[in-house]
Amino acid sequence: MSLKGLKFQLYAALLILSGQSVAAADVTLQLKWTHQFQFSGYYMAQQQGFYKAAGLNVTILPADPENPDTFSKVLAGQAHFGVGHSGILQQRIAGKPLVAMAAILQFSPYCWMVKKSSDIFHPRDFVNKRLSSISRKENAELLVMLERSGIQTNNLPSYESGNSTTDWLAGSIDAMQVYVTNEPYIMREQGIDYRLICPQKYGINVYSDILYTTENMLEQHPQTVEAFYQASLKGWRYAMMHMDETIALTQHQYAPDKSFSQLAYEAEVLSDYILPPGTNLGSMSIAKWRLIADLYGIEQDAFNQAQDGFIYQYVEPEKIKMSWMLITAIIISLLSIPLYLRLMFRKSV
Numbered sequence: 033m034s035l036k037g038l039k040f041q042l043y044a045a046l047l048i049l050s051g052q053s054v055a056a057a058d059v060t061l062q063l064k065w066t067h068q069f070q071f072s073g074y075y076m077a078q079q080q081g082f083y084k085a086a087g088l089n090v091t092i093l094p095a096d097p098e099n100p101d102t103f104s105k106v107l108a109g110q111a112h113f114g115v116g117h118s119g120i121l122q123q124r125i126a127g128k129p130l131v132a133m134a135a136i137l138q139f140s141p142y143c144w145m146v147k148k149s150s151d152i153f154h155p156r157d158f159v160n161k162r163l164s165s166i167s168r169k170e171n172a173e174l175l176v177m178l179e180r181s182g183i184q185t186n187n188l189p190s191y192e193s194g195n196s197t198t199d200w201l202a203g204s205i206d207a208m209q210v211y212v213t214n215e216p217y218i219m220r221e222q223g224i225d226y227r228l229i230c231p232q233k234y235g236i237n238v239y240s241d242i243l244y245t246t247e248n249m250l251e252q253h254p255q256t257v258e259a260f261y262q263a264s265l266k267g268w269r270y271a272m273m274h275m276d277e278t279i280a281l282t283q284h285q286y287a288p289d290k291s292f293s294q295l296a297y298e299a300e301v302l303s304d305y306i307l308p309p310g311t312n313l314g315s316m317s318i319a320k321w322r323l324i325a326d327l328y329g330i331e332q333d334a335f336n337q338a339q340d341g342f343i344y345q346y347v348e349p350e351k352i353k354m355s356w357m358l359i360t361a362i363i364i365s366l367l368s369i370p371l372y373l374r375l376m377f378r379k380s381v
Contacts (some may be wrong), residue, residue: 047067062115068287074267118239129248132259144209146206146229150206161207162190162204240305
């Protein structure tokens with residue numbers, strides 16, 4: 033056997049033993065809304081090459097505003113990862129195999145917006161007030177805040193129309209559900225005074241913008257999940273440390289319909305939600321999820337059954353441990369196969 037052939041077979045043997053793979057894993061991330069600074073950490077992980085360095089080829093999909101639910105898409109296999117709200121716990125209780133990986137927002141970014149000239153200052157002031165239509169599945173914290181102040185939310189008139197902002201401005205409704213960085217910015221730009229009534233201010237702290245995957249994805253591709261998790265958090269750290277660069281890139285590459293000032297306002301507001309004092313990026317705890325379960329009226333037994341495996345923890349797959357003597361023996365055996373075949377061939381002749 034030639035020296036060239038020997039080198040080739042030795043290299044092949046080493047590749048087999050090391051389990052190396054050069055193919056990048058194709059994965060999809062489904063966002064919960066259209067492109068904006070809210071998802072900039074994932075953009076930076078992609079643009080800075082963090083995903084590529086982790087062996088990932090990531091496709092980032094914006095949501096359909098008419099159907100922004102991400103849970104059904106991820107469960108159906110249309111995406112490997114998703115960004116969702118705290119209702120993921122209710123999905124888990126219902127038997128859906130979802131795994132929460134990181135809470136990018138430590139508080140709910142949803143609030144009630146009322147006019148500054150209104151007589152609504154606290155949740156208790158919502159008696160007989162007219163509300164924009166709201167989903168208890170997605171934004172239950174807004175209703176829970178009112179109910180904890182003694183408001184019978186089922187008795188409040190709720191209106192659903194094509195444009196809640198128009199209804200609010202016209203006075204057809206008294207309070208409108210808003211995202212802290214969207215409608216408030218528009219009102220500020222138009223010079224319209226408003227007031228926000230937010231769950232966080234009344235001790236109702238729920239996670240939001242939760243990065244998640246499925247149990248099947250975790251079981252079948254644990255290393256891919258871990259690589260995506262680490263690269264995504266790295267992207268978020270970069271985004272928070274390079275705000276101007278991140279805002280500019282988000283506008284140029286993902287959200288050209290939004291102005292720099294609008295994205296800058298969003299970044300300034302959300303930074304307090306992403307990294308509040310004393311909190312690690314993306315952190316979650318069973319204790320806080322237990323409190324969230326209480327807000328949703330989930331019984332203790334149901335929560336106990338669902339919590340096992342609910343919060344993501346990486347468990348490194350078991351690897352075959354081989355001594356150098358065993359590795360050497362395997363390599364020699366592989367290299368001896370051509371010689372053995374040649375001797376057998378000569379005998380047969």
